[in-house]
Amino acid sequence: MTHILFDAGGSTWRADLSRVHDISIPMRFDGAQPNAYDVAPATAHAYETGGFVGDVRRGGSCNFDVVSLIPHCNGTHTECVGHLTRERIAVTDTFAGALMPATLVTVEPVPALATSESYMLVKEEEDRVITAAALEDALVGVRNGFTDALVIRTLPNDEGKSRRRYAEHAAPFFTIEAMHAIVARGVRHLLVDIPSLDRAYDEGLLSAHRVYWNIVSGSHDLEPGALDDAASPALRTITEMVYVPDHVDDGAWLLSLQSAPFVLDAAPSRPLLYHITPHIPS
Ligand SMILES: [Zn+2]
Helix, strand or coil: CCEEEEEECCEEEEEEEEEEEECCCCCCCCCCCCECCCCCCCEEEECEECCEECCHHHCCCCCCEEEECCHHHHCCEEECHHHCCCCCCCHHHHCCCEEEEEEEEEECCEEHHHCCCCCCCCCCCCCEEECHHHHHHHCCCCCCCCCCEEEEEECCCCHHHHCCECCCCCCCEECHHHHHHHHHCCCCEEEECCCCCCCCCCCCCCHHHHHHHCCCCCCCCCCCCCCCCCCCHHHCEEEECCCCCCCCCCEEEEEEECECCCCCCEEEECCEEEEEEECCCC
């Protein structure tokens, strides 16, 4: 059994590389996909030119697709601060991809009007929010050294998350207090199973994203040198539209986070969670 040992929170852990859960949503170009804002679905079709067709079934010598997609809207993707900045910053500039200790928690969103926690806009009757209170409850007993990455699974956790049309079925979003709680925990990589940290129709404020990246309301610029300091908020990532099946337990994991090497502010990604156990030296 292949395993690796790593240190986190002052202890040594063993990750079993054969016990892994893929928490991305497979991109089904010919099937159901999740969709935010009713954008065009992601497509893949055989390349054709002159006498060549990139489809073996149609007489081509090999399969050869042209792909079209909108990373932010068509499925699991990892994004960086370049989502908000005038300066074009790519997820590949801010993050090399890595193995990191991670915590998975499950939270139940609540009606926005049932909590005193805030959002930058007037809360609407139908809004459901992920609160700091719910997160803090879920994080009781979290292992030391395991909050570099935080994966948040929301309830209900139906499999429909892998094909939901969010323009019709609005997703929950984070209160401002919840974002401050996440930042206070030292999270550098946040993974969520909703299409955005913010309400879909938020008048362009992206308030929760701004708290996380520490960009003041209305600004599209970073502080000078913000990308040079390894601890900078501007180097944090957000991964949206993951799907964490029910059989994956809350708790401590080793996360492998990688995105396609698109030089864009967001790219499709495939987060993997490896089972870990305390290492007992023999
Ligand atoms: Zn996004």
